[in-house]
Amino acid sequence: MRLKVDKLTKIYKGGQGIRDLELQLQKGEITALTGANGAGKSTLLRLLTNEESPTYGTVDWCGDQTVNFMPDELQFPPELRAGEVIHLLAGLKKLPVSEEERVLRRVGLYEAKGQKVSRFSKGMRQRLNLAQCLLGPASLLLLDEPTNALDVEWIAKLQGILQEERALGKTILFTTHLERFAEETADRIVKL
Ligand SMILES: Nc1ncnc2c1ncn2[C@@H]1O[C@H](COP(=O)(O)OP(=O)(O)OP(=O)(O)O)[C@@H](O)[C@H]1O
Numbered sequence: 001m002r003l004k005v006d007k008l009t010k011i012y013k014g015g016q017g018i019r020d021l022e023l024q025l026q027k028g029e030i031t032a033l034t035g036a037n038g039a040g041k042s043t044l045l046r047l048l049t050n051e052e053s054p055t056y057g058t059v060d061w062c063g064d065q066t067v068n069f070m071p072d073e074l075q076f077p078p079e080l081r082a083g084e085v086i087h088l089l090a091g092l093k094k095l096p097v098s099e100e101e102r103v104l105r106r107v108g109l110y111e112a113k114g115q116k117v118s119r120f121s122k123g124m125r126q127r128l129n130l131a132q133c134l135l136g137p138a139s140l141l142l143l144d145e146p147t148n149a150l151d152v153e154w155i156a157k158l159q160g161i162l163q164e165e166r167a168l169g170k171t172i173l174f175t176t177h178l179e180r181f182a183e184e185t186a187d188r189i190v191k192l
Pocket residue numbers: 012013014015016017018035036037038039040041042043044
């Protein structure tokens with residue numbers, strides 16, 4: 001097992017994020033997190049990425065984990081070219097250039113690597129966001145609404161990418177409003 005969440009609760013001043021959540025993520029499994037607007041999906045991801053602390057409850061990481069995160073929206077410096085963004089991030093992670101090329105090809109942005117991010121469409125920006133999440137080794141991938149802004153073709157390709165990552169032994173948790181995508185992609189659906 002890779003992650004165990006016990007009685008996890010986040011109560012904001014104005015209202016409630018999540019209450020008494022129990023969740024276990026198994027190694028090599030894809031879990032989809034669904035639920036209405038305001039159900040607490042993003043709150044859970046913020047607690048798992050340590051952006052926020054729980055009011056009470058625990059997250060047991062069961063040993064060392066490397067987590068790669070795809071937020072629901074990521075602002076890139078607009079003057080940078082896509083290839084430069086990935087080059088900088090790969091440098092921070094001490095990855096070889098071949099890894100930069102590999103992720104850019106995977107998200108279909110290799111040909112567009114010389115373009116400034118400010119000229120990118122929303123879907124292209126989302127795929128660059130996906131690329132940074134796929135960069136380098138990780139034991140757990142957390143993705144917040146990864147289908148946002150993607151067209152039908154790229155939603156299908158995202159499904160393939162997540163399943164390839166699972167085949168490599170990664171544990172994956174993503175949030176979505178697309179029930180069919182959740183059913184077709186995930187091993188397990190957790191509804192908040
Ligand atoms: N920083 C905050 N301060 C106060 N309340 C917050 C804060 N962040 C979230 N909430 C509240 O916590 C609840 C859960 O919000 P959250 O964003 O986690 O929902 P969600 O399931 O991701 O929703 P959506 O499907 O709309 O993205 C909501 O009632 C929201 O108003």
